[in-house]
Amino acid sequence: MIKKITACSTIFFLVAAPVLMLAQTAINPYKYSVRKKIECTHGAVVSAHPLASQVGVQILKKGGNAFDAAIATQLALAVVYPGAGNIGGGGFTVAHLANGKNIAIDFREKAPGNANRDMYLDANGNVQTNLSQNGTLSTGVPGTIAGLFAESKYGKLPFKELIQPAIDLAEKGYVISEREARTLNEYQKDFMKYNSVTPVFVKKGGWKTGDTLVQKELAKTLIRIRDNGAKGFYEGETADLIVNEMKRSKGIITHEDLKNYQAIERDAVVFNYKRDYTIVTMPLPSSGGVLLPQMMKMIENQPLKSFGFESVKAVHLMTEVERLSYADRAKYLGDKDFVKVPVKTLTSDEYVAERMKLYNPDKAGNSKDIQSGIIQKESEETTHLNVYDNEGNCISITTTLNGEYGSATVVGGAGFLLNNEMDDFSIKPGVPNMYGAVGGEANAIAANKRMLSSMTPSVVLKNEKPYLIVGTPGGTTITTSVFQTIVDIIEFDMSPEDAVNAPKFHHQWLPDILFVEKDFPMNVREELQKMGYQIKQREAIGRTEVIKISDGKIIAVGDKRGDDTAEGF
Numbered sequence: 001m002i003k004k005i006t007a008c009s010t011i012f013f014l015v016a017a018p019v020l021m022l023a024q025t026a027i028n029p030y031k032y033s034v035r036k037k038i039e040c041t042h043g044a045v046v047s048a049h050p051l052a053s054q055v056g057v058q059i060l061k062k063g064g065n066a067f068d069a070a071i072a073t074q075l076a077l078a079v080v081y082p083g084a085g086n087i088g089g090g091g092f093t094v095a096h097l098a099n100g101k102n103i104a105i106d107f108r109e110k111a112p113g114n115a116n117r118d119m120y121l122d123a124n125g126n127v128q129t130n131l132s133q134n135g136t137l138s139t140g141v142p143g144t145i146a147g148l149f150a151e152s153k154y155g156k157l158p159f160k161e162l163i164q165p166a167i168d169l170a171e172k173g174y175v176i177s178e179r180e181a182r183t184l185n186e187y188q189k190d191f192m193k194y195n196s197v198t199p200v201f202v203k204k205g206g207w208k209t210g211d212t213l214v215q216k217e218l219a220k221t222l223i224r225i226r227d228n229g230a231k232g233f234y235e236g237e238t239a240d241l242i243v244n245e246m247k248r249s250k251g252i253i254t255h256e257d258l259k260n261y262q263a264i265e266r267d268a269v270v271f272n273y274k275r276d277y278t279i280v281t282m283p284l285p286s287s288g289g290v291l292l293p294q295m296m297k298m299i300e301n302q303p304l305k306s307f308g309f310e311s312v313k314a315v316h317l318m319t320e321v322e323r324l325s326y327a328d329r330a331k332y333l334g335d336k337d338f339v340k341v342p343v344k345t346l347t348s349d350e351y352v353a354e355r356m357k358l359y360n361p362d363k364a365g366n367s368k369d370i371q372s373g374i375i376q377k378e379s380e381e382t383t384h385l386n387v388y389d390n391e392g393n394c395i396s397i398t399t400t401l402n403g404e405y406g407s408a409t410v411v412g413g414a415g416f417l418l419n420n421e422m423d424d425f426s427i428k429p430g431v432p433n434m435y436g437a438v439g440g441e442a443n444a445i446a447a448n449k450r451m452l453s454s455m456t457p458s459v460v461l462k463n464e465k466p467y468l469i470v471g472t473p474g475g476t477t478i479t480t481s482v483f484q485t486i487v488d489i490i491e492f493d494m495s496p497e498d499a500v501n502a503p504k505f506h507h508q509w510l511p512d513i514l515f516v517e518k519d520f521p522m523n524v525r526e527e528l529q530k531m532g533y534q535i536k537q538r539e540a541i542g543r544t545e546v547i548k549i550s551d552g553k554i555i556a557v558g559d560k561r562g563d564d565t566a567e568g569f
């Protein structure tokens with residue numbers, strides 16, 4: 001194959017510091033740059049951080065496949081992107097193998113064995129979101145390490161080679177970006193409040209761009225995982241350190257919870273869109289596995305293309321579709337190992353057609369009138385990465401701590417942040433969580449249950465061949481961003497970079513508000529308001545990563561909204 005690399009939009013944001021190469025990787029953690037797009041032919045990685053993407057590509061160059069590269073990238077993110085990259089959280093992996101097999105790995109956190117339905121209610125039944133969103137009582141049993149080992153079954157290289165770059169980055173440190181310095185500074189008070197052992201993230205006088213972050217304790221934890229496998233996390237010294245942290249901070253995760261944690265390989269959700277496309281995505285506990293098929297089916301027979309990208313008609317249709325689907329999410333969706341979820345019905349053509357009868361092309365819907373369908377009888381800091389390798393394997397992984405820096409608690413002596421994923425349950429049915437999402441009984445807390453998620457890692461095939469690998473962080477906006485990105489490329493013939501960077505919008509049934517990014521066109525906003533929409537401008541929606549494979553060319557794009565970086569060769 002001819003080697004072709006075209007790099008665009010490369011932004012150098014770091015000043016040179018003493019150069020010290022990572023022993024194994026020849027990656028310079030003291031001088032690196034953001035690359036927003038790459039065109040290549042062998043393989044590509046796109047993730048939330050330049051160093052993590054470089055680590056992934058290095059693994060591909062060493063002969064690793066997409067799984068190997070994804071594992072190394074995920075582990076590197078746990079070091080260089082502490083706000084969301086993690087070993088103390090959980091996530092989902094969706095993959096389409098070169099041999100045609102689809103894979104879905106669920107390493108979502110789960111409620112500890114001592115969790116109960118009303119654990120975040122006070123004596124008067126009022127919700128205590130300070131407990132569900134901060135500190136270790138908000139922490140679900142972490143799944144990330146179990147997920148990595150479940151992925152490694154499909155890899156080719158020894159795990160110890162995949163984890164070594166992360167160990168080196170933690171041990172020797174890396175320089176932080178402007179963004180990382182800013183967010184670390186924003187969370188200084190939280191780090192002090194929610195930790196009894198002062199973590200490395202606390203810095204007197206605050207952080208500045210180009211400071212070096214060294215994480216020795218995290219490096220030791222990673223070494224235990226390298227040397228002992230998953231047991232290096234779920235048992236032994238790391239488990240002891242987690243449980244000791246729980247004891248200090250009133251958390252409830254036990255040794256038993258950790259030892260019993262299992263990642264689960266599930267059947268991927270696979271559905272067709274129009275004649276040429278097949279979409280592979282994550283099943284429950286990802287709400288994306290229900291909402292994405294619903295939304296795509298709802299638009300399938302509509303003349304969306306003729307409406308034009310971000311036209312009033314197109315945004316109206318897509319918003320109503322989002323509203324209808326999120327109404328169902330609130331009522332029906334939860335961990336199907338615990339509650340009965342009518343997935344087949346919710347995603348059937350008949351049900352979807354029936355729901356579309358509520359769509360009025362001339363008028364905004366009203367969430368008071370639009371309830372869930374009747375059937376007989378999920379700070380948005382998550383992170384996404386995509387890898388495509390030269391064998392034709394596609395992998396799409398979204399992983400999360402839930403809020404930025406999760407619970408803000410770092411396991412004393414172990415150096416990693418714990419998630420605050422318990423807030424993704426409906427802590428009281430009908431009461432909105434931190435994303436304003438309302439959930440019902442189906443997503444109530446129960447011991448060992450997985451909380452509903454919005455993470456929607458996806459692969460799109462065109463004529464049965466890999467075409468798009470897509471996903472994003474963004475809490476409840478994840479599914480709508482994945483939906484819009486796929487639609488923008490498939491229906492509006494947009495380039496992956498335009499689809500990723502175009503202004504996004506979001507509706508989630510309740511609150512009955514159409515959220516738009518600041519560059520969403522003003523004239524469209526005004527027309528939509530005339531139709532009855534209440535519109536609110538909000539901060540950036542997601543950080544979408546896309547790899548497009550077409551005519552032997554790989555185009556990888558990282559979202560403009562962060563330090564996201566595409567690398568390839």
Ligand code: GLY
Pocket residue numbers: 378382400401402403421424452453454455475476
């Ligand atoms: N914590 C965000 C999600 O899983 O949807």
